[in-house]
Amino acid sequence: MKPLLKPAEECGVFGIFGHPEAAKLTYLGIYALQHRGQESAGIVASDGKSLRGHRGMGLVTDVFAEPDFDRLQGRAAVGHVRYSTMGDTSLTNAQPIKVDYLHGSLAVCHNGNIVNALPLREELEAAGSIFTSTSDSEIVIHLIAQSGVRDLGEAVPKALGRLEGASSILFLEENRLIAARDPRGWRPLCMGELGGAVVLASETCALDIIGAKFVRDVEPGEIIEVSVKGVKSSKPFPPEDPRMCIFEFVYFSRPDSRIFGRDVHRARKALGIELAREEPHDIEADFVMPVPDSSNNAALGYSEGSGLPFDFGIIRSHYIGRTFIEPTQHIRTFGTRLKYNPVKELLADKSVVVVDDSIVRGTTSVKIIDLIRNAGAREVHLRISCPPWKYPCYYGIDTPTREELIGSSLDIDEIGRHIGVDTIYYLSLEGVRRAVGGRQMTPEEVAGRFCSACFTGEYPTPLYKEYAKDMLEKGLFSSKMF
Amino acid sequence: MKPLLKPAEECGVFGIFGHPEAAKLTYLGIYALQHRGQESAGIVASDGKSLRGHRGMGLVTDVFAEPDFDRLQGRAAVGHVRYSTMGDTSLTNAQPIKVDYLHGSLAVCHNGNIVNALPLREELEAAGSIFTSTSDSEIVIHLIAQSGVRDLGEAVPKALGRLEGASSILFLEENRLIAARDPRGWRPLCMGELGGAVVLASETCALDIIGAKFVRDVEPGEIIEVSVKGVKSSKPFPPEDPRMCIFEFVYFSRPDSRIFGRDVHRARKALGIELAREEPHDIEADFVMPVPDSSNNAALGYSEGSGLPFDFGIIRSHYIGRTFIEPTQHIRTFGTRLKYNPVKELLADKSVVVVDDSIVRGTTSVKIIDLIRNAGAREVHLRISCPPWKYPCYYGIDTPTREELIGSSLDIDEIGRHIGVDTIYYLSLEGVRRAVGGRQMTPEEVAGRFCSACFTGEYPTPLYKEYAKDMLEKGLFSSKMF
């Protein structure tokens, strides 16, 4: 049985060229991108003659120790953090992937999801390629090696031209760093500058941590080559309408980052303001509170929009380690209590608006609302800063199957009853677009440039469903991808 | 040269009697108290016949693994977390301290600071006692062993009667759990109930995590004995005016706890409201922001009191591990950047009020204000939710020497210039007392029940200064304690 291909979804990438402490700055960069992936971390550095790397399972601060940097010499480096998919504890899928091929050594860091990974892999295997991981990113390297093209600057667009789906990707060879973003531009990728060195990163927060200046976003469909000769930009692919991920604003990116030309904090706050504006229920609430920390900004926006006071009805603990002793069954809502504790005196006998950024399976929401109710809240009104999440993402956000998405199987009222709130409301897609657009774009323009397939099911690419159906019947992979 | 005695300051204690999973619940309890001490953690459990313990350096989740609990059987247990004093990596000061003596086995967990530790230790050593740690808590055990009293219920008040200073303390023997709080009651200690079991903890957040009900505070000067016969309370010490630590409200306790009869969240928010009420400067600010997370509530209060919007101008990272690779000198304000990142788009060209809970040495404040300025803030107004910290605490809060306290060596204007803010203001002591008192106590009543020696220098006990001076001249210990 063939293993299921795993997309390089929910990752962060960072690269730097032209700095004497390239590897250490990369370490800081991927540390700042840790929220994009906590499963594994890795760095490959080039001293101009050869590439050396170090990868490991776990958080950036756990994977690297001082002596590792003795090996990671040189003025160029790339780094990667990857999301924790439950149960996959294998180092083989950690990135950067580093290989030797006809034209030298090559390291690759990928954030995205190649939707035609299976047919490409079949084609490559038929030509004799062997695969050592289940990551779809390995395909990219094979395409480059099989292209027969000597110059990586030419091989990269040729290889990427074969891919469908999302790819914000960095390539490092001995003397060159190449960054590329697919023509739809699902995943963010920005360029910065630090004392003459060129920096590339998933989000601007990784520029900030090293004190680099933000230069501009890498554009959808753009390829950037960085070498001692300087920076060279090209757009070799047929142009397509961009389909930037609207969910990066709702949940995934850090609030202190600027992505897709707009700062996340402001967008997230605007989502809360729109929520308040759309408020359909006639509720008398005492205050509005976030599910900390990811919905802090949206809750602030709701407070601003509604005039309701903002307060911290729940305290979040940050000491949670990787292994936690399994305690007894004596404790209700146990797992949730490790992370959240309600402020009883504040909640007692109050009517509260709780703002959250999304509901996936609903299990966590049930427990949080239960905590709030048990702390004495009289009324709980749940507000979600985006529409119901009904469709899996195939472009780089980790999602359960459609059956597991509560937004797909229950209607909104049912969800509210399931979770146990007095009222529930999801922000409309129109509202999301208005918030994300701000003063810069109309909602129509946002609709034209952003992907909202997770809410609408309108996937901007074919999903190889017939192919998938065929494969599924043969038992070759699980339903999760399609 | 004798080593300096180390007080059991900045600790958290937890005990439970009468539950089949006593040790695992203790694990959760001290996990909830982790903010009170991150250096070491330990648990001792009793199965009614003997005591068994496990201690280690580091966070609760790192010190304990599942198999440790196979040994920690029984229906009673005590646990402890201890603050990280730089450089002291030795397990010998970790608690609970477990010993055998004439009348059996005994474990002790202590939060506090015994100000007459040195004369007591001298006296005990003269009588032939040996000490295996530099913790002042070891003195308590010797006093019990030397008392010659068979019944621990009698030996405890006799031993504690010799101590001056702060002690919230738990004793576990084979069949009894005893809790005591010194007559001044500097440190909090509360009692809860879980399915018939009695729970004792530094803060109520440790009751919440296991689903225990809050019963009441252990009162200053009270001793609680818990055994199969039930709970017995006594007040064996001559009564004194309580001197509860006002700084627990300002900074140390968790906001979701209730201590000293009042919930911390509300008190902390009231500090911000008072700050706004006292606002002496005519400033035109765009918004108010906390230094997250400890001053979130005070900043919210300032927002409420002043009418200024509240926003998150700084994002705090929670991925910081224990070892961090030392990077380059290329990066300004480096250490601070690992923890905090400013939201540039929000701060650019703005005038902001920054609320913080205290300034110790001033070094961190300098860096944070620098980050905010560099992010483009036009004006920065710093507001501190308590008076300048001028005097070391000798009752259980870790403090540098008086010389290192910036509040002791500079006046307020000088501090403001040193830190680089446009204006600075510290809440008055009157304001702190008003906030802490709320509707329950007048400021005068608060003054009569709370210790504010760190602001005023009016220590409620002798500090053994002459004795200390004498010892210092002999080179027997450092100036830190006195």
Place this chain on the structure above:
Amino acid sequence: MKPLLKPAEECGVFGIFGHPEAAKLTYLGIYALQHRGQESAGIVASDGKSLRGHRGMGLVTDVFAEPDFDRLQGRAAVGHVRYSTMGDTSLTNAQPIKVDYLHGSLAVCHNGNIVNALPLREELEAAGSIFTSTSDSEIVIHLIAQSGVRDLGEAVPKALGRLEGASSILFLEENRLIAARDPRGWRPLCMGELGGAVVLASETCALDIIGAKFVRDVEPGEIIEVSVKGVKSSKPFPPEDPRMCIFEFVYFSRPDSRIFGRDVHRARKALGIELAREEPHDIEADFVMPVPDSSNNAALGYSEGSGLPFDFGIIRSHYIGRTFIEPTQHIRTFGTRLKYNPVKELLADKSVVVVDDSIVRGTTSVKIIDLIRNAGAREVHLRISCPPWKYPCYYGIDTPTREELIGSSLDIDEIGRHIGVDTIYYLSLEGVRRAVGGRQMTPEEVAGRFCSACFTGEYPTPLYKEYAKDMLEKGLFSSKMF
């Protein structure tokens, strides 16, 4: 229930005074003594002003890392290795024990077994002493602290004068190293010299590893004080007939050591020669083989004495780690196979003499003989280089209870049948004494100077049996000690 007191049996001690790298040389010294104890290791060093220590569970090379030695500065140090008693994984019994008391700091390293530990501990507890370990060595420190004597040189003989049983012991204070051996002299202790520094160690192999010269043995009943003033010897105790442990020659010491005035290798080989001389059976064997490595020398001696060729019929693996995966029940004699593998081609159809140094419970012998038989040996003749071990040792060799000693419950023929050999023979006590005496002492002289209580049951001290019986009836400790 009081814990059972654990003797500091099967330990190695090392001390050095007057060398700039005292701690590192101590590390090497206890590494060379590792065979005397694998449970825990520790070092305390003095820089002339204070003592600093590091201890841990496990082998010397696992307990210490380079940075530990940054703390262990100074020109004097003591170190200790301790035997692994199954299940006792607690650091509290590791040595050196380091304490503070009236007259300063003190570290103690003890090899031996105090037979009157229980009455002494009772007496000390009655006087108010507390105990943090279950090691009998802690008693010594209390006796010193309680003596009230200022000078350690006077306090040590006063304290040791209270002890009965075996004690080779080192004391380190800020500016002095004191070594003592009890008047019976059960355990070895020697003195060496390295570039002006004085070295003290359980065996000479620890002098060899650091290139120190052997000076002489510390004599039974002798106390050696080492300070900047030089070396001072005294014999403060009433003289007694020495009772040096004959089993150190049979099994415990390293063959390249010289102890009790005689080199172990030669003594061990002489045991084999005596075995051959006493050979009572008319056997026709092809060759003689050891159970490697501990009986290599005795087997060589048997070969020399009998004229039979020597060969390695069993190969021993040295890769055995601490945790080994439990495999299946498919494999006979599994645990033994991890350590030993027979050389089939050599054993096939042969008659072999197998020499071993002792049989404790007999379980390992059963498995080894089974391996040899399965490899095709036609006849197996087992020869043991000492008499049957019938009585527990109370003077520093770890032993099971009398019931568990196969030599105590079965006669020699029964043992042979149980183990499955064709013939079995144990060396006579006379033969052991002849081997140990060599040309230097007659067997009678050896009988007068060495303890052979494990073979004869003639214990040279009272064993506090009535006291013990009384305690046992009260359930206060296990039968193991008496």
Place this chain on the structure above:
Amino acid sequence: MKPLLKPAEECGVFGIFGHPEAAKLTYLGIYALQHRGQESAGIVASDGKSLRGHRGMGLVTDVFAEPDFDRLQGRAAVGHVRYSTMGDTSLTNAQPIKVDYLHGSLAVCHNGNIVNALPLREELEAAGSIFTSTSDSEIVIHLIAQSGVRDLGEAVPKALGRLEGASSILFLEENRLIAARDPRGWRPLCMGELGGAVVLASETCALDIIGAKFVRDVEPGEIIEVSVKGVKSSKPFPPEDPRMCIFEFVYFSRPDSRIFGRDVHRARKALGIELAREEPHDIEADFVMPVPDSSNNAALGYSEGSGLPFDFGIIRSHYIGRTFIEPTQHIRTFGTRLKYNPVKELLADKSVVVVDDSIVRGTTSVKIIDLIRNAGAREVHLRISCPPWKYPCYYGIDTPTREELIGSSLDIDEIGRHIGVDTIYYLSLEGVRRAVGGRQMTPEEVAGRFCSACFTGEYPTPLYKEYAKDMLEKGLFSSKMF
């Protein structure tokens, strides 16, 4: 710069098919082969549907923990241990290599050295293959994947037919285990049987540990396929004269193994007997001693041949851990003392014959002889149980460059003077052949079937020297390989 290709030299392989505890038995098998490689260890198991693996750096007992075997389910498994090449701490070269390719999943374990690795890799890279390791074993997998052949049973001979050099190799796919030995048969590989399961291993000691019966050697040039249909043997390659490695008898294999049809213990002892027979010097020695443990058997043989007594003049410590604290410069021959200690009383004023199995660089020999001299030996006569090692091995034994081999740069007398012995003698090649042949083969037959290129320089394959020279000039790899 391309990395140097690293041969899979000095490895051990183990495979089993048809046993419910395949992975655990493989664990034991590679544990028994640990002497063949201590750098890394790995196991891949098949449950009939998919392959799962676990690899790590270090000893077998350190790499695997009980939970790893939860994943390694199934009735077939292969395992590998690999030699520690200094400085290569990367997991990427650890085996088994596990990949997915057109026809499923495949794991490979290789012991040997492919001499035409570079031209094959160039050819494969030119065809678009990418390489993730620097191991030459990866080439084999590419050859299989590129063969386009569906059936592994057909693909393996096709791929192996392209290789020149040494290969004892195991392949595991979902339902089949394939073993192959190259036509020259440099490295050993044997077949065993355990309760119906088929076992394949580098040496018979790996059969013994699991209680498997030895069936026969896999023959040079033979391929064995094991599946539920049974065992199928074929010899698809053009026959060549075998060139089995004579050095496996001299040093590399375990003495309790049987390889190449002869037991190692007997061969090694015969080497010592031949040494005594050839003894050219008129020496009067007191005894003969080995450098333990590897030359124990040869020294025994010398004793038997010469009539000199055998004794252990040096004791070897087995506690050496992986990290050892670097001590002072005060200690002469320090590193050697950690491992070896002379028995002074035995050596003092004696004339000794020291038998060793080989001299590589000579540095260790210098130190050992120095230890012996310092222990007082009057005369030291060094005897080596094979001819001088003059030429690097390219067929699976790790060797330094020719310049580093002392046998290549100095003549025998010079070596003796360099090492500091009174006399030195190396066994003749004729003597080695006589010892290895025993009664089964004449020396001429041995010469015709065994490789002794390390002594003679007569390499049985081309070494691609011209190719290498060309590459060296281009700086593409180091001189080490050629």
